[in-house]
Amino acid sequence: MAPAVKALAVAAALSPLLSACVVYDSTGGDEVSVRVGSQTTTAVSAPLETLRAVRFEGGAVVVRVDSNGCTDASDFAVEVTDGTSTDVTFTREQPDLCKALVPDGVELRWTYAELGLAPGKAVAVRNPVRLP
Structure with a gap:
């Protein structure tokens, strides 16, 4: 051969x-x-929601997202994954089908307790964030 x-x-x-x-x-x-x-x-796989802004204040995670007038926190699933770092991912589960003009989007808030996060813990948000 x-x-x-x-x-x-x-x-x-x-x-x-x-x-x-x-x-x-x-x-x-x-x-x-x-x-x-x-x-x-x-x-x-669904694309990750692009956030307009994210900040941590007053014991809560606050994100600003696009909205057509009917977006609230219950429309999102928040996944917290512990590993080398703690990753947080926001996924929109319910589309906002309203027709209002909300040029600045809306702010949504989750407390650290709701997400199982301890104050002082290092956290990485996996979603893309749109620059202003």
């Missing part, structure tokens, strides 16, 4: 062993399809 054919045969034999793990991280709302054998799984 020629060396090139042997190398190709070895590569073909090892390829299933090397393709066992896929890690994908995106904040762009991409559609991702993963094929394993004859199975295909498709997942669509």
Whole structure:
């Protein structure tokens, strides 16, 4: 057997062993399809809400978001992930379908206690923040 054919045969034999793990991280709302054998799984990730501003004051996290007049804190899921640092992610679950003009958006507030955050803890907000 020629060396090139042997190398190709070895590569073909090892390829299933090397393709066992896929890690994908995106904040762009991409559609991702993963094929394993004859199975295909498709997942669509929602884009992260772009915040107009975020600040920490008075024992609370305050964010300013776009609004059409009907946005409130209950429209958002807030995910707090503890790891090397504590990450906070705001995801809009209910769209604001109202038609009001709210050029400055609205401020939403969650207390540290509501989010399970301890005062003085280092926190990273994962959402993009629009510069003024």
